[in-house]
Amino acid sequence: MNVTEIFNQLLNHEELTREQTSDLLIAITKGELNDAEISALLTAIQMRGITVDELLGFRDGVLATGVAVPLDSDRYxxxxxxxxxxxxxxxxxxxxxxxxxxxxxxxxxxxxxxxxxxxxxxxxxxxxxxxxxxxxxxxxxxxxxxxxxxxxxxxFAKSFKFVGPTRKALPFPxxxxxxxxxxxxxxxxxxxxxxxxxxxxxxxxxxxxxxxxxxxxxxxxxxxxxxxxxxxxxxxxxxxxxxxxxxxxxxxxxxxxxxxxxxxxxxxxxxxxxxxxxxxxxxxxxxxxxxxxxxxxxxxxxxxxxxxxxxxxxxxxxxxxxxxxxxxxxxxxx
CATH class of the missing domain: 3.40.1030.10 (Nucleoside phosphorylase/phosphoribosyltransferase catalytic domain)
Structure with missing residues (x-):
């Protein structure tokens, strides 16, 4: 994953794909983004507003890096x-x-x-x-x-601890x-x-x-x-x-x-x-x-x-x- 390319897309007000945001979340949990890059990512998306596919991609990443809970019921x-x-x-x-x-x-x-x-x-x-x-x-x-x-x-959501300090430091949700x-x-x-x-x-x-x-x-x-x-x-x-x-x-x-x-x-x-x-x-x-x-x-x-x-x-x-x-x-x- 090319982080520089993704930041260039964000600076150009371009939307990211579902796959890109999923990869970003996984990269964060692997320690591939430093605190400054995580802060910049959160800020850039917050300023522009998140899209449906971007949100779904981050969701995919959270679930992929977390603990799955397969329940024996098809309707709950x-x-x-x-x-x-x-x-x-x-x-x-x-x-x-x-x-x-x-x-x-x-x-x-x-x-x-x-x-x-x-x-x-x-x-x-x-x-x-x-x-x-x-x-x-x-x-x-x-x-x-x-x-x-x-x-x-x-x-279950193991990835949240990797962004917790940055989220807390930012003065906005x-x-x-x-x-x-x-x-x-x-x-x-x-x-x-x-x-x-x-x-x-x-x-x-x-x-x-x-x-x-x-x-x-x-x-x-x-x-x-x-x-x-x-x-x-x-x-x-x-x-x-x-x-x-x-x-x-x-x-x-x-x-x-x-x-x-x-x-x-x-x-x-x-x-x-x-x-x-x-x-x-x-x-x-x-x-x-x-x-x-x-x-x-x-x-x-x-x-x-x-x-x-x-x-x-x-x-x-x-x-x-x-x-x-x-x-x-x-x-x-x-």
């Missing part, structure tokens, strides 16, 4: 947000995953520690004394017996922030993704189309990277594109303060527990129901109405199935 989903909305909400996606699994669907949740909020997915999971694992046999047994596995990103939602090492064929803005929604829409998976992308118009029910939200899937109002789903408008994840990891974990225990504020429960429902609709290939999917999610909580699933998951992973 990941629910994740891009992060960066700085809303400090409780763990909506993670809670939704256990509601989905409680309803009898398979889930492979990929996540990490918080970057811009009090509690990320890994924070709330670890707060319940779960031990993260990259043991493929154990992950497959958990998926078969419990219906859900948790994939802690740091065990880079395209690596966009990679997190699409590098689940099990390569799920279904995904619900929350984006913080509509530009990201358009980008990921093209990414998922090229990957050929079943997907839903959601964005709350007021800037949440999930369905917040604080106002109108947009949903784009393989089958439709539509703007919803909470009342369209039979929900009241939520207040921003009802979504807060608290000031500590412990407070965030308590909200997570209360939703699964069916003791949460109505708004907190409704938000989880909404996000879980659109994920279920993705799993069902759009063949069920969103009203049917909300009822499925509601039954998972009301019957205690979601809580039982989480308790079994914790016991399995101590």
């Amino acid at each position: 989903i990941d629910v994740v947000g891009t992060g960066g909305d700085r809303k400090n909400t409780f763990n909506i996606s993670t809670t939704s995953c256990f509601v989905i699994a409680g309803a009898g669907y398979k889930v492979a949740k990929h996540g990490n520690y918080a970057a811009t909020s009090v509690s990320g997915a890994s924070n709330v999971i670890k707060n319940h004394d779960v031990v993260f694992t990259d043991d493929i046999d154990k992950l497959n047994r958990c998926l078969a017996d419990v219906g859900i596995v948790y994939l802690h990103a740091q065990l 880079t395209f690596f922030n966009l990679l997190g939602p699409i590098i689940n090492p099990s390569k799920p064929r279904c995904q619900l993704l929350g984006t913080a803005n509509l530009d990201q929604m358009r980008l990921y829409n093209q990414v998922f189309q090229k990957l050929g998976i079943d997907y839903g992308i959601v964005n709350s118009i007021d800037g949440y990277d999930e369905i917040s029910l604080t106002g109108d939200f947009k949903v784009t899937t393989n089958h439709y594109e539509k703007v919803f109002h909470p009342s369209d789903l039979g929900f009241d408008i939520a207040k921003p303060e009802e979504l807060k994840g608290g000031a500590t990891e412990e407070e965030a974990a308590e909200i997570f527990d209360h939703v699964l225990q069916n003791k949460a504020l109505p708004a907190q429960k409704n938000i989880v129901l909404a996000n879980a429902a659109f994920a279920i609709q993705v799993l069902e290939k759009g063949q069920k109405s969103i009203e049917e999917c909300i009822n499925i999610a509601r039954e998972s909580i009301d019957s205690g199935a979601a809580l039982a699933t989480f308790r079994k998951f914790v016991e399995y992973n101590k």
Whole structure:
């Protein structure tokens, strides 16, 4: 790979190919680029804006240099947000995953520690004394017996440590922030993704189309990277594109303060527990129901109405199935 040629392309505002960016990521993990070159690469692409093929190439490189997770199921989903909305909400996606699994669907949740909020997915999971694992046999047994596995990103995406110091030193976010939602090492064929803005929604829409998976992308118009029910939200899937109002789903408008994840990891974990225990504020429960429902609709290939999917999610909580699933998951992973 000719690094000088690639930098000349970037200086000339030319787009890189998917193969080139994959090779670049692999070269970084081999130590073939120094810190100055990595910084220049991240800066140049950030200034110009990343293309779909460039992002897919970096994804290819991350997965090629990481730990693969072959799961013994052909249909399961990941629910994740891009992060960066700085809303400090409780763990909506993670809670939704256990509601989905409680309803009898398979889930492979990929996540990490918080970057811009009090509690990320890994924070709330670890707060319940779960031990993260990259043991493929154990992950497959958990998926078969419990219906859900948790994939802690740091065990699988080995390449991120090679760019970590440079990313931290730069005074702006880079395209690596966009990679997190699409590098689940099990390569799920279904995904619900929350984006913080509509530009990201358009980008990921093209990414998922090229990957050929079943997907839903959601964005709350007021800037949440999930369905917040604080106002109108947009949903784009393989089958439709539509703007919803909470009342369209039979929900009241939520207040921003009802979504807060608290000031500590412990407070965030308590909200997570209360939703699964069916003791949460109505708004907190409704938000989880909404996000879980659109994920279920993705799993069902759009063949069920969103009203049917909300009822499925509601039954998972009301019957205690979601809580039982989480308790079994914790016991399995101590």
